Amino acid sequence: KNEVEQSPQNLTAQEGEFITINCSYSVGISALHWLQQHPGGGIVSLFMLSSGKKKHGRLIATINIQEKHSSLHITASHPRDSAVYICAVSDKIIFGKGTRLHILP
Amino acid sequence: GAVVSQHPSRVICKSGTSVKIECRSLDFQATTMFWYRQFPKQSLMLMATSNEGSKATYEQGVEKDKFLINHASLTLSTLTVTSAHPEDSSFYICSANDMGYEQYFGPGTRLTVT
Numbered sequence: 001k002n003e004v005e006q007s008p009q010n011l012t013a014q015e016g017e018f019i020t021i022n023c024s025y026s027v028g029i030s031a032l033h034w035l036q037q038h039p040g041g042g043i044v045s046l047f048m049l050s051s052g053k054k055k056h057g058r059l060i061a062t063i064n065i066q067e068k069h070s071s072l073h074i075t076a077s078h079p080r081d082s083a084v085y086i087c088a089v090s091d092k093i094i095f096g097k098g099t100r101l102h103i104l105p
Numbered sequence: 106g107a108v109v110s111q112h113p114s115r116v117i118c119k120s121g122t123s124v125k126i127e128c129r130s131l132d133f134q135a136t137t138m139f140w141y142r143q144f145p146k147q148s149l150m151l152m153a154t155s156n157e158g159s160k161a162t163y164e165q166g167v168e169k170d171k172f173l174i175n176h177a178s179l180t181l182s183t184l185t186v187t188s189a190h191p192e193d194s195s196f197y198i199c200s201a202n203d204m205g206y207e208q209y210f211g212p213g214t215r216l217t218v219t
């Protein structure tokens with residue numbers, strides 16, 4: 001069993017839909033990261049959180065330390081949100097396998 | 106916020122040559138930097154942990170003589186892929202720790218070996 005599990009692996013949605021990507025982990029962590037990887041490969045750090053909730057524009061990330069679970073939400077999704085979203089946990093960084101999101105216009 | 110840069114963002118080299126990738130922390134000092142590799146359609150995998158002023162710690166299965174890591178200052182770590190082969194073609198990413206628990210990722214470098 002992977003130490004960091006993401007779901008779903010692939011997600012296709014219509015523009016405007018509310019998107020949720022989930023991440024569960026089985027190890028102790030100091031922080032959890034959400035990363036965005038575009039088709040060209042470039043990585044963008046979206047959030048780093050150790051408790052509670054963070055919001056940046058249309059993106060919201062939450063974490064429940066007791067349940068070892070985090071969610072990334074995208075409100076009013078747009079085709080430009082299409083990318084692979086990766087959950088990672090630290091101290092020693094362990095990555096999830098990513099969620100490939102495709103937003104249809 | 107803290108920024109980590111990588112240079113180059115893309116590089117193409119011929120088989121047998123060496124290529125150096127730089128990872129810089131732009132506005133903080135990083136005693137520890139990490140190097141990761143991502144093969145197509147696979148997850149990012151930790152290659153090595155780079156500590157300023159000391160030898161890097163390599164993960165199992167990563168050849169230390171092939172992937173040379175130097176962390177000569179608190180803001181710069183370099184990864185040199187020596188005698189590159191096509192199977193080394195990959196996406197290489199670094200991250201830097203700002204002496205706390207904060208971890209910042211670079212944008213990545215795509216290496217293509219022809």
